[in-house]
Amino acid sequence: MTHVVSESCIQCKYTDCVDVCPVDCFREGPNFLTIDPDECIDCAVCIPECPVNAIYAEEDLPADQQHMTQLNAELALLPGWKSITKRKAPLPSADEWKDKTGKLAELIR
Template identity: 60%
Template structure:
């Protein structure tokens, strides 16, 4: 079971999770991060580090966000690996916790 980045990461893109990942399974897009399910070792270290609480176990993803499981796998194959922490997006704190952000995902 891999871990999944869900909707609340969109337009926030905090990268605290990247610092603790022992296998560099995070990939970076313009306004979202994803986890490569083939690389994730289920260590859970990233979950507690995410200020947006956007990372969860695949089995715990809410029904309304199940599409993010496939989306993480798809975009991880396209986006570059992120190996070090970066500053979040400038207005991340304003977007954190806002619902219905999927349409704002930039590929």
């Protein structure tokens, strides 16, 4: 099992979670963070750090977010999605997007 970043992160990209990750399993895309399932050790320290509650243990992922498990794995392998290990500012429009749902169409690969 691994941890999964859900659609809630899209267009927000708060990076509080990367500061606490002991194995640097987060990858950064243009408007989303993903977790590399091959690197994640299931420590769960990232879950309470996310201000939009976007991170779940795979077994706790809501039914409407199940597709994000495979998507996290795919995105983690993309060449442009580099490891992120230090917190940085969220996207400028993060506060406008943080409470919206159904944001998958907004994902930039």
